[in-house]
Amino acid sequence: xxxxxxxxxxxxxxxxxxxxxxxxxxxxxxxxxxxxxxxxxxxxxxxxxxxxxxxxxxxxxxxxxxxxxxxxxxxxxxxxxxxxxxxxxxxxxxxxxxxxxxxxxxxxxxxxxxxxxxxxxxxxxx
Amino acid sequence: xxxxxxxxxxxxxxxxxxxxxxxxxxxxxxxxxxxxxxxxxxxxxxxxxxxxxxxxxxxxxxxxxxxxxxxxxxxxxxxxxxxxxxxxxxxxxxxxxxxxxxxxxxxxxx
Numbered sequence: 559x560x561x562x563x564x565x566x567x568x569x570x571x572x573x574x575x576x577x578x579x580x581x582x583x584x585x586x587x588x589x590x591x592x593x594x595x596x597x598x599x600x601x602x603x604x605x606x607x608x609x610x611x612x613x614x615x616x617x618x619x620x621x622x623x624x625x626x627x628x629x630x631x632x633x634x635x636x637x638x639x640x641x642x643x644x645x646x647x648x649x650x651x652x653x654x655x656x657x658x659x660x661x662x663x664x665x666x667x668x669x670x671x672x673x674x675x676x677x678x679x680x681x682x683x684x
Numbered sequence: 685x686x687x688x689x690x691x692x693x694x695x696x697x698x699x700x701x702x703x704x705x706x707x708x709x710x711x712x713x714x715x716x717x718x719x720x721x722x723x724x725x726x727x728x729x730x731x732x733x734x735x736x737x738x739x740x741x742x743x744x745x746x747x748x749x750x751x752x753x754x755x756x757x758x759x760x761x762x763x764x765x766x767x768x769x770x771x772x773x774x775x776x777x778x779x780x781x782x783x784x785x786x787x788x789x790x791x792x793x794x
Contacts, residue, residue: 605772605785618779621685658776669776670719670734676727
């Protein structure tokens with residue numbers, strides 16, 4: 559069983575909303591030690607950080623996507639979700655969800671993504 | 685946005701050989717915010733190194749990370765067959781810039 563599993567439509571029409579869900583199988587989205595992240599990779603391009611949400615619902619988004627993106631947590635289902643509005647062909651990509659972890663060691667805070675899903679392909683086309 | 689530039693783009697090596705991969709940042713990155721990953725097609729990326737030099741749980745000691753400021757390296761002392769694939773670096777960034785990834789180094793079998 560995968561620790562993180564992305565799900566959602568593989569095909570979205572231009573101008574519509576792309577909606578994906580990440581199901582967390584180990585660990586709680588409520589944990590204060592984790593934050594929950596979406597990443598994507600278009601063909602031939604580098605990974606692009608989309609944004610993140612913490613257990614309190616606080617969000618940070620990529621400035622280039624901020625006007626069209628929202629990320630939220632559903633504590634009852636132990637899931638977190640991504641919505642991208644007004645999609646175009648440029649939003650066609652492999653979308654990943656990942657768990658971020660922070661920890662305090664001595665006087666220093668460490669932040670990193672420790673677990674990823676395998677990714678789900680989303681194509682924007684009419 | 686902090687841009688991470690990885691080099692080389694591709695390394696062609698044989699099992700048993702060593703490799704040194706570079707990740708250069710456009711601005712200073714805190715060492716505790718820099719991580720390295722290994723990715724194979726169809727699989728989830730796997731965390732290798734966090735905090736620039738700390739090996740993640742279960743990662744063999746042939747992997748080591750170093751560097752500070754704007755220059756970071758990942759070293760593989762002796763390649764095993766399962767080590768081929770793409771390696772990328774990641775920096776955690778606070779608002780408003782956010783986080784970012786390097787373009788990746790592909791390590792392929794010669």
